[in-house]
Amino acid sequence: MKTILLSFWVILFSVSPLFSxxxxxxxxxxxxxxxxxxxxSGEPGYRVSGMSEDMLKRFNETGMWKNPNLARxxxxxxxxxxxxxxxxxxxxxxxxxxxxxxIKKDRLYKPYAVLNQNGAISDIYIxxxxxxxxxLAYVVINNSGIGASSYVGDNIEIESIRSLVxxx
Amino acid sequence: xxxxxxxxxxxxxxxxxxxxxxxxxIKQYFAAREQDALTQNDHWFKVIRDFQxxxxxxxxxxxxxxxxxxxxxxxxxxxxxxxTVMLILGATxxxxxxxxxxxxxxxxxxxxxxxxxxxLFISKVINQANNDLDQSAGYILSLKKSxx
Numbered sequence: 001m002k003t004i005l006l007s008f009w010v011i012l013f014s015v016s017p018l019f020s021x022x023x024x025x026x027x028x029x030x031x032x033x034x035x036x037x038x039x040x041s042g043e044p045g046y047r048v049s050g051m052s053e054d055m056l057k058r059f060n061e062t063g064m065w066k067n068p069n070l071a072r073x074x075x076x077x078x079x080x081x082x083x084x085x086x087x088x089x090x091x092x093x094x095x096x097x098x099x100x101x102x103i104k105k106d107r108l109y110k111p112y113a114v115l116n117q118n119g120a121i122s123d124i125y126i127x128x129x130x131x132x133x134x135x136l137a138y139v140v141i142n143n144s145g146i147g148a149s150s151y152v153g154d155n156i157e158i159e160s161i162r163s164l165v166x167x168x
Numbered sequence: 169x170x171x172x173x174x175x176x177x178x179x180x181x182x183x184x185x186x187x188x189x190x191x192x193x194i195k196q197y198f199a200a201r202e203q204d205a206l207t208q209n210d211h212w213f214k215v216i217r218d219f220q221x222x223x224x225x226x227x228x229x230x231x232x233x234x235x236x237x238x239x240x241x242x243x244x245x246x247x248x249x250x251x252t253v254m255l256i257l258g259a260t261x262x263x264x265x266x267x268x269x270x271x272x273x274x275x276x277x278x279x280x281x282x283x284x285x286x287x288l289f290i291s292k293v294i295n296q297a298n299n300d301l302d303q304s305a306g307y308i309l310s311l312k313k314s315x316x
Binding site for chain 2: 117162
């Protein structure tokens with residue numbers, strides 16, 4: 001009987017800390033996804049996911065990133081968000097056109113690079129605070145729909161990203 | 169003659185002076201006279217026989233303290249049930265937690281892979297854009313040189 005009771009308490013106390021939540025992350029400014037793409041939440045397959053500062057910190061500390069250059073870059077990131085929803089190519093082009101026009105009008109973000117390759121249009125935007133890049137956003141439209149990613153930090157080195165893929 | 173002997177034996181019996189062998193003789197005598205009219209002695213020995221037949225079915229009763237017995241029974245059962253319930257509950261909580269953590273780990277892996285893939289695309293786009301820019305600059309320079 002004592003053994004049973006003892007084993008129960010061991011299990012109970014080993015389980016309780018596992019249910020505890022991470023501390024709340026610092027509240028940051030809304031990302032490009034929040035500002036320009038949240039309104040499409042009714043679109044089919046709409047999905048938003050992300051990584052909080054605590055989660056990113058944990059990944060960095062436990063060496064979860066395979067590529068060392070990528071690991072170096074991710075140490076600068078405090079918040080990551082991604083979005084995806086299904087859309088036809090034509091509808092997607094219209095949506096991207098509207099978003100691009102709104103971004104240029106608001107001047108919150110600056111277009112950094114654009115690539116139109118094999119029917120996929122990729123736009124990269126940056127948000128700055130003085131001479132520091134505080135957000136790097138990527139919007140793409142391809143056959144499966146529209147996707148967007150946003151990397152938020154205090155001072156992101158954009159050029160360090162170039163080393164992730166060998167330059168041809 | 170036999171009756172006289174038996175009368176003597178019976179008188180001896182009531183004086184409690186018979187031996188075991190003599191008592192067996194008395195018993196055999198009355199057993200043989202089942203069908204005859206029963207005398208007072210016959211009645212007595214019939215009662216003894218009946219009592220002996222009942223004796224084999226006697227049930228032993230042992231006196232016990234009912235209150236104390238119930239208390240012991242309840243405490244034992246309650247403890248057993250409680251410990252079993254607690255063990256099952258603990259194991260269930262552990263199982264749910266393990267399952268949730270497994271799902272969480274899978275979600276985290278998926279989002280990590282998504283973030284990595286996205287960064288690789290960004291890297292590719294920036295490199296491509298830079299290469300295109302370099303090519304354009306080279307083309308403009310060559311045009312300028314040819315014009316000069």
